[in-house]
Amino acid sequence: MTLKRAYCLLAAFYSLLLVIGIIAVLMGGGTLLAAVYLVVGFFAVLGLWGISLQRSVMNPRMWRPLAVALAVGAVVQFVVMLQMSVSGVTLTWVLTSSIFAILLAVMLYHYGNRDQPLWATEDERSDASRLRVMLNQQTALTAVHREGERENHANVFKVGNEYEANITRHSPEGQEAFSERFRHPESLVFFLEKFASITINDFQRPATPG
Numbered sequence: 001m002t003l004k005r006a007y008c009l010l011a012a013f014y015s016l017l018l019v020i021g022i023i024a025v026l027m028g029g030g031t032l033l034a035a036v037y038l039v040v041g042f043f044a045v046l047g048l049w050g051i052s053l054q055r056s057v058m059n060p061r062m063w064r065p066l067a068v069a070l071a072v073g074a075v076v077q078f079v080v081m082l083q084m085s086v087s088g089v090t091l092t093w094v095l096t097s098s099i100f101a102i103l104l105a106v107m108l109y110h111y112g113n114r115d116q117p118l119w120a121t122e123d124e125r126s127d128a129s130r131l132r133v134m135l136n137q138q139t140a141l142t143a144v145h146r147e148g149e150r151e152n153h154a155n156v157f158k159v160g161n162e163y164e165a166n167i168t169r170h171s172p173e174g175q176e177a178f179s180e181r182f183r184h185p186e187s188l189v190f191f192l193e194k195f196a197s198i199t200i201n202d203f204q205r206p207a208t209p210g
Helices: 003-026 030-054 060-083 086-113 122-137 185-196
Strands: 140-147 148-157 161-170 174-182
Touching: 003 030, 003 086, 030 060, 030 086, 030 140, 060 086, 086 161, 122 140, 122 185, 161 185, 174 185
Parallel strands: none
Antiparallel strands: 140 148, 148 161, 161 174
């Protein structure tokens, strides 16, 4: 069994649990809190299908907060059950559901990592391919973007299997410099455009050492 097929089966299993929960609520077997759980579960299952099919679903910024909320909710639920007088069957069910929730939370947390090609647009993938070729030909690249009184400088290097960008932004308010490192060039392209307004066409020559 391939990893992708295993993920798809896991996503199908969680989807089935979600459908069962919806049916239970519609039949009057749930509370308002259960309805909230179903809404959270719906988005979690969407994310799990995105992981399984390696597709971008919604915004990457939403998945890590959702993962943290799932993990915290599962732990709180289990601690509360331990402090209450409940049957062994109920406690076993709560423990099992908590384990499944934490497993899902871990997967969604990794899914929310922006440094993955699946979050890139087609243009970003195309620019990333060009950038990869350029860095194979040159050890470093530099670019400048000017807009009015603002000027952004970017130096890009390949360090091992990672890509590093050093950004310097000049403005009337002052100067700031920062750097980031990425595993995938698609993420680097996104970063350069978002934080320095620099595109692949701005890279013309090697960066000067020092």
